[in-house]
Amino acid sequence: MPAAVTEERNRLDRAALLDAAETLFYAHGIQAVGMDRVREASGLPLKRIYRLFATKEDLVVAMLRHRDRRWRADLTAHVESVRDPRARVLAVFDWLAAWFAEPGFRGCAWINVHGELGSSSEPVLAEVRAHKRAFHDQLAAWVGATGAPVAEPVFLLAEGAIVTAAVTGDPAPARHARAAVETLLGCAPASPA
Amino acid sequence: MPAAVTEERNRLDRAALLDAAETLFYAHGIQAVGMDRVREASGLPLKRIYRLFATKEDLVVAMLRHRDRRWRADLTAHVESVRDPRARVLAVFDWLAAWFAEPGFRGCAWINVHGELGSSSEPVLAEVRAHKRAFHDQLAAWVGATGAPVAEPVFLLAEGAIVTAAVTGDPAPARHARAAVETLLGCAPASPA
């Protein structure tokens, strides 16, 4: 069998596996989902799964990276379809509002996994921090383009809206955060610490 | 044995058990801590534990309620030692900053447990929502006393600061949130949606 064909098959199986793992782990948490359910959902034999990822921890890390790429690409596509810098920042919160209203929304996958596993897995913790830093830096760049020095509070409002929408099951926090961001962008306060 | 003595013993054992459970569950998560570790840490025989709480889920719910009482009482004591309404709201974020800097800080116990168990346990979910609503309402009362209609964003900034401090391990979000709250309290915007 040509190596190129094997490679292509691995690529497709990896994608199917990561999609199945993401759906299950996001919906139920990591420890509540056994590898057998991942096998069942992905349609891949357990042996192949373990050849693609040596341990469940490896699969979790890869799943988080997979989700990170898609999540940030979707957000960026939505936000950067807008031209005006202030409107861009507000568009972040419109995107959040739409996300919160999706069926099956269960908050931030990275915050959830951090709450569940804590610091018991160094690679997972690193992945969580990498995602949050990437989101923070991206948001800070969009806020920076408006000239208002309010990147930190805008980030905190986004994070607060995500966890609050998750816990309450109500998408309203996106509206509240958006209104506050409008105020902050318009206030031009002395630069914060 | 007089009933009163038995009652008193149960009360003391319950308190020791809830303290031990809180420490373990907060540090490592719910599913990662077996009942045997709770027994070891509390010094109580397994049989007595199961007479006080019929299932692990019952223990988790009671532990969350126990922590809720202490957490909100500590916060309230700190905040209400201040007189000026605006200073009271800012004192919330000073208290958060001190909490974030404590050794062993691992974020909000209720958000963590929600992320871990999701909606797989109805009683736990209810306890999480009850805590968040109580904190929200308390904070809204303090913000309301300043006359500024910014209860929602102040709450979201607090939540965002808690999760961000937990994930990054850095207490700085408390300062950033505090600075933003000062701005919001001073801005007097048109009342938000």
Next chain:
DNA sequence: TGACGTTGAGAACGGACGTTCTCTATCGTA
């Protein structure tokens, strides 16, 4: 065609979990 490396399907393994049971010791009461 025939030998062989690799695969798929699922059983098997070792351990951990929540919960219950056994057995002995203890204590209050007569």
Next chain:
DNA sequence: TACGATAGAGAACGTCCGTTCTCAACGTCA
């Protein structure tokens, strides 16, 4: 002192987990 209910210590039970192993089927190349 003798007895019955209760408590403590920990073994035991049934289940589930992550991971590995077995074994039959298959496709590939001499």
